Amino acid sequence: MAEIGRNGLIFAVALLGAANATLRPVTSSIHELGWLESAGHAFGVNPAVWVALILALVGLHARDHVPLTGRDLALAGTALLGLTIPSATISWLVVAAYALALAFDTRLDPTQRTAALILAVAALRAPLISATMSLLNEPLLAFDAALAASALALFMEGVYAEGNLVLGPDGARLVILTSCSSLANLSYALLFWFAVSRTLMPRMERRAWLAGAVIACALVSQNVARLALMATSDAGYEIIHGPSGRLFFELLMLFMVTGITLLGVRDALAKHPRDRAAVAARSA
Amino acid sequence: MPSRNTLAIALLLLLGPLSLAGKLMASGNYGQPAGASHASPADTLLRGEDLVRVTTRPIIDGEAYRLAIYRQREPENCTGLLYLMPMSTNAEASSLLSRASSPRVVDHFFVLGGELSERFPAWRFWMLSTSAQLQRVIGRPAPAPVVHGVATTDACLEARRMNWSKLRV
Numbered sequence: 001m002a003e004i005g006r007n008g009l010i011f012a013v014a015l016l017g018a019a020n021a022t023l024r025p026v027t028s029s030i031h032e033l034g035w036l037e038s039a040g041h042a043f044g045v046n047p048a049v050w051v052a053l054i055l056a057l058v059g060l061h062a063r064d065h066v067p068l069t070g071r072d073l074a075l076a077g078t079a080l081l082g083l084t085i086p087s088a089t090i091s092w093l094v095v096a097a098y099a100l101a102l103a104f105d106t107r108l109d110p111t112q113r114t115a116a117l118i119l120a121v122a123a124l125r126a127p128l129i130s131a132t133m134s135l136l137n138e139p140l141l142a143f144d145a146a147l148a149a150s151a152l153a154l155f156m157e158g159v160y161a162e163g164n165l166v167l168g169p170d171g172a173r174l175v176i177l178t179s180c181s182s183l184a185n186l187s188y189a190l191l192f193w194f195a196v197s198r199t200l201m202p203r204m205e206r207r208a209w210l211a212g213a214v215i216a217c218a219l220v221s222q223n224v225a226r227l228a229l230m231a232t233s234d235a236g237y238e239i240i241h242g243p244s245g246r247l248f249f250e251l252l253m254l255f256m257v258t259g260i261t262l263l264g265v266r267d268a269l270a271k272h273p274r275d276r277a278a279v280a281a282r283s284a
Numbered sequence: 285m286p287s288r289n290t291l292a293i294a295l296l297l298l299l300g301p302l303s304l305a306g307k308l309m310a311s312g313n314y315g316q317p318a319g320a321s322h323a324s325p326a327d328t329l330l331r332g333e334d335l336v337r338v339t340t341r342p343i344i345d346g347e348a349y350r351l352a353i354y355r356q357r358e359p360e361n362c363t364g365l366l367y368l369m370p371m372s373t374n375a376e377a378s379s380l381l382s383r384a385s386s387p388r389v390v391d392h393f394f395v396l397g398g399e400l401s402e403r404f405p406a407w408r409f410w411m412l413s414t415s416a417q418l419q420r421v422i423g424r425p426a427p428a429p430v431v432h433g434v435a436t437t438d439a440c441l442e443a444r445r446m447n448w449s450k451l452r453v
Contacts (some may be wrong), residue, residue, distance in 0.1 A: 002293075004289055004292050004293055004296075005289075009292050009296070012296050012300075013296075016296070016300045016303065016304075019304060020303050020304060020307055023304060023307045023308065024307055024310075027308065067288075068289060068292055069288075070287040070288070071286075073288055073291055073292060073295075074291075076292065076295065077295050077299075080295055080299035080300065080303065081299065083299065083303035084299055084302050084303045084306055085421055086306040086307055086309070086310035086421060087310070087417065088307070089417070089419045090421065091303075091307070131410065133372050133374060134406065134409070134410045134413070135406050135407060135410055136406070137374040137375040137376055137404075137406060138375045138378065138379075138403075138406065141376060162379065162383075163378070163379030164376060165379050165380070165383065171383075172380075172383060175344050175379075175380060176376075177348070177376045178373070178374060207351050207450070224360050242325055254323070280436060
């Protein structure tokens with residue numbers, strides 16, 4: 001029988017965990033849109049989540065053969081048992097717990113521990129954002145509405161926010177729903193930034209943290225601009241909320257987040273040749 | 285005694301497919317879709333208060349949130365309207381209630397599990413939703429909770445005095 005070893009078992013459990021957590025949105029997306037269109041929508045899972053999961057799995061995959069210990073088996077068995085619970089949220093939590101256990105396991109090499117940390121962050125994002133958007137829905141959407149109304153008030157008179165509504169003299173101009181909130185988009189952008197930065201850098205430098213802060217500010221500004229444009233008029237709403245407007249802002253976000261993340265990493269690596277050498281050694 | 289390697293492979297081969305099959309077979313109906321039925325319990329309850337449903341209409345573009353509009357069966361003394369809006373996801377539609385339409389809303393509140401509150405009961409709703417999901421996971425189907433937003437256009441309807449405890453879903 002083939003020897004699976006510790007590294008093989010860790011990779012297999014992480015892969016199964018990711019598959020369990022994403023299976024439902026993927027199958028729903030394929031069922032609703034068909035294979036081709038679903039592929040165009042990243043199979044119902046945000047591309048940032050795919051990127052983080054792939055980077056984590058690549059980082060966890062190590063070829064060295066290390067014999068299994070009882071602790072490895074117990075940890076993997078517990079995680080696999082947890083994954084049999086038919087709930088995507090519980091699967092994310094199980095993956096997060098397993099990944100955190102790996103991230104603090106000093107027997108693993110630093111690359112694997114970093115990958116485990118990325119997996120934990122990706123796994124915790126979904127349940128945490130879901131709970132936050134449920135519990136703090138009103139203040140979070142009100143914050144977006146207040147910013148959008150303030151931006152619009154620069155060009156139009158009598159615009160103000162009330163709750164998650166942007167109102168004008170002639171009544172409601174825009175209702176901001178959960179899917180349009182800055183926080184949901186921000187969580188994906190920061191997940192991408194963290195996964196890429198942490199994969200490329202042995203340790204997070206100040207410039208990389210700065211890149212994260214810039215991404216957060218830029219993303220909220222972009223979302224507020226989008227909301228304000230939607231509130232300008234019915235025609236503005238149709239254009240921005242329609243397929244072309246949505247695609248434009250999604251691409252803008254993608255380029256912006258990718259660009260700023262890579263700038264932060266590049267600057268940090270250029271500043272520290274030792275780190276650059278470490279990355280080169282790891283990718284060899 | 286099987287080796288650790290054999291045990292690991294057995295665990296993966298047994299629990300891996302089992303976990304994926306469980307997810308595939310899990311019922312797709314987690315939570316009531318937003319704006320689904322206007323809950324006949326509400327119709328029954330309000331009929332008991334001498335109110336009849338006049339119509340339903342979407343409150344925003346699309347079918348995400350529908351407002352059911354009621355008035356008194358014999359509206360000679362009170363011509364006010366009562367708006368009822370089920371919210372099954374979160375508080376995102378709660379602001380809309382106070383601005384439902386003309387005539388102006390004079391009072392609005394929320395009902396969850398028969399209890400009235402001035403603001404959307406986010407914490408209690410989240411606890412009940414999570415509890416319902418966990419119960420479903422352990423094979424004890426429980427109805428997903430729904431917060432009913434209630435607004436009235438005339439104080440004569442005395443909506444707060446109605447027997448909302450019957451609206452337990």
